Amino acid sequence: MIEVNNLHKSFGDIHVLKGITTSFLPGQTNLIIGQSGSGKTVFLKCLLGLIEPEEGTISFNDAIYSELSVNEKRDLRSKMGMVFQGSALFDSMNIQENVMFPLRMFTKMTLSEMQDRSNEVLKRVNLPDAHKKKPSEASGGMQKRVAIARAIVNNPKYLFCDEPNSGLDPRTAIVIDNLIREITDEYNITTVINSHDMNSVMEIGEKIVFLKDGVKEWEGSKKTIFKTDNQAVTNFVYSSELFKKVRQMYIEERN
Numbered sequence: 001m002i003e004v005n006n007l008h009k010s011f012g013d014i015h016v017l018k019g020i021t022t023s024f025l026p027g028q029t030n031l032i033i034g035q036s037g038s039g040k041t042v043f044l045k046c047l048l049g050l051i052e053p054e055e056g057t058i059s060f061n062d063a064i065y066s067e068l069s070v071n072e073k074r075d076l077r078s079k080m081g082m083v084f085q086g087s088a089l090f091d092s093m094n095i096q097e098n099v100m101f102p103l104r105m106f107t108k109m110t111l112s113e114m115q116d117r118s119n120e121v122l123k124r125v126n127l128p129d130a131h132k133k134k135p136s137e138a139s140g141g142m143q144k145r146v147a148i149a150r151a152i153v154n155n156p157k158y159l160f161c162d163e164p165n166s167g168l169d170p171r172t173a174i175v176i177d178n179l180i181r182e183i184t185d186e187y188n189i190t191t192v193i194n195s196h197d198m199n200s201v202m203e204i205g206e207k208i209v210f211l212k213d214g215v216k217e218w219e220g221s222k223k224t225i226f227k228t229d230n231q232a233v234t235n236f237v238y239s240s241e242l243f244k245k246v247r248q249m250y251i252e253e254r255n
Contacts (some may be wrong), residue, residue: 004024018215060157081160087147089146107154121149148176
């Protein structure tokens with residue numbers, strides 16, 4: 001479980017995060033949504049420990065991150081998996097070597113053990129025969145699945161995803177969404193996803209935190225987001241013609 005209490009972050013005179021308080025439970029897909037400039041990326045980087053807030057706390061299973069020793073922080077980071085927006089695979093390594101990278105950093109496994117573990121997670125993301133390919137030989141959807149395999153290879157307790165569907169066609173995006181959801185459930189991971197994709201929200205948004213101008217404007221689930229009267233949320237959700245139609249259908253049914 002991740003608990004965030006009164007989080008503030010500024011860069012010079014720009015106050016980016018303004019007192020965010022929320023929590024993220026294990027076994028759930030937790031989505032952070034909002035327009036560009038809302039503070040989503042800074043919030044995610046604070047959760048990852050890449051940016052230090054000026055005020056407030058972030059707790060991982062009741063352990064406050066800012067109070068941990070250097071060794072304790074390293075141990076916590078070994079329990080985090082990260083799927084980057086552009087996959088961030090190493091071009092000089094083949095797919096299996098990319099997946100094994102966290103094991104080399106954080107474990108004392110033998111080469112044989114690392115290979116066995118990487119084979120296991122590559123099979124889990126439906127890439128059982130891609131080991132020797134270079135990332136440049138893989139499609140965008142395959143690269144995302146490799147990134148997910150690398151993120152879970154060390155059996156993390158926490159999984160962070162930054163725009164995991166960026167650059168993917170709608171069909172492949174649904175595959176990636178469902179894979180993240182399945183893995184979250186199977187491993188009971190606390191998963192936090194940065195997204196602007198309303199399709200992802202409706203597919204896997206068990207908990208949704210909506211940010212606007214650095215403030216937590218609303219939080220709820222995909223079941224409740226259509227019912228809110230919060231104007232900022234409805235403006236964001238129904239910015240596309242598709243969701244405008246869905247909103248109108250909901251209003252007509254309610255009346």
